[in-house]
Amino acid sequence: DVMVIECNLRASRTFPFVSKTLHANFISLATRAMCGLSVTPYNISLLDIDYVCVKAPMFSFTRLRGADPTLGVEMASTGEVACFGDDAHEAFLQSLLATGFKLPKPNSSILLSIASDPFREEFGESAVMLSKLGFKLCGTPGTVQYFKEHYQLDMKVVTKPVNDKDDADCPTTGAPSALMEIKEGDVELVINISEGTTRKDE
Numbered sequence: 417d418v419m420v421i422e423c424n425l426r427a428s429r430t431f432p433f434v435s436k437t438l439h440a441n442f443i444s445l446a447t448r449a450m451c452g453l454s455v456t457p458y459n460i461s462l463l464d465i466d467y468v469c470v471k472a473p474m475f476s477f478t479r480l481r482g483a484d485p486t487l488g489v490e491m492a493s494t495g496e497v498a499c500f501g502d503d504a505h506e507a508f509l510q511s512l513l514a515t516g517f518k519l520p521k522p523n524s525s526i527l528l529s530i531a532s533d534p535f536r537e538e539f540g541e542s543a544v545m546l547s548k549l550g551f552k553l554c555g556t557p558g559t560v561q562y563f564k565e566h567y568q569l570d571m572k573v574v575t576k577p578v579n580d581k582d583d584a585d586c587p588t589t590g591a592p593s594a595l596m597e598i599k600e601g602d603v604e605l606v607i608n609i610s611e612g613t614t615r616k617d618e
Contacts, residue, residue, distance in 0.1 A: 525551065530609045536559065
């Protein structure tokens, strides 16, 4: 047996997004259909659309002291923005900028921490592209070793936490702390794909 324990009536944010993108009032159409009135379906062809619209989530981690920015399956976004572009890349970039995302300045540092080889392989071409664009790459030991061996990338090694304050260099290699590199260095973008189970691992 299937038992309903809760039923929430709410407005979807995707519905008006699709309506604006396709210039069709699906909300009015759905309301008429639910009321038993006659409706005429919209005749929409994606081949007639010469633009792309992308919807990006907004998060409030920076406004909430102590908030855990680790994303999971639960809804964590507190809003969304939608932007149009001539292609998917332009629309995606515009939507990110609209959320407050800041592009790293030329010749600044980008910190990479990618947990597993399949993810590292998938990101390989992007890492090479970032290096060719003039960005200085640094990363955690496993990530640096992988990209040096497979893509011959020159990367600076930073260490994961070695104490509770995460302010000490690695006692074995002398590599600086990743957190201190972010605070005191010129790191302007962190790309972190992790498999850790705790906030310190992340």
